[in-house]
Amino acid sequence: MSEGMVRDLDPREAIRLIQDGGGDPELLILDVRTPQEHERIRIEGSVNLDLHSPAFLAEVSALDRRKAYLVYCLVGVRSRAAAEAMARLGFGEVFNLAGGIRSWTKLGLPTVGR
Template sequence: MTKGKITEIDPQGSSRMIRTRGGDPDLIILDVRTAAEHEMVRIEGSVNIDLRSPTFEAELEKLDRKKTYLVYCLVGIRSREAAKAMERLGFEKVISMAGGIREWHRRGLPVVGR
């Protein structure tokens, strides 16, 4: 990953990254769906900041720009939008999960909820 460049990986690649870096405090799994969506079903260990919230960018401002962020949503549209905002704000390592939690779940990867 190059600084300022958004990377996109599929759910299998995301799952491998999470397993490989398990417990790494520098890897943040960021769910940009609504709080209700996040509560219903999510990737274990993910944190939630709603892309559509009026405080979204203010919440991003509080985050460490040097950490690695794996960003996901329902199908990948909001995560790409959030990743672009993060890039604009100077985040160094942003990865958008293609297909979102829907594809993650479809491929039988583990979720919390439901």
């Protein structure tokens, strides 16, 4: 299985990726923070898989490697680690939200949550 590459996107590039996809089922937004963080504030439509969960690698391994993934966390550290793990597992298109949801919200980009 070939190893994929991770590309960092700033929030403006990430929102363009989401909008250009127009809700494309081939793009999955993956939040790798804790369930509590995800519940509080998140990018709409994101799926939560906690990087620090013992089940993380098994859950990620079950995902479709043909899809594109935008991975984010709070500031970009956990998401970078998760994205690199996904690339090692053979995921071809993996994007890391540089600066995480913190940089996303600083630009006033849309979120949902409590």
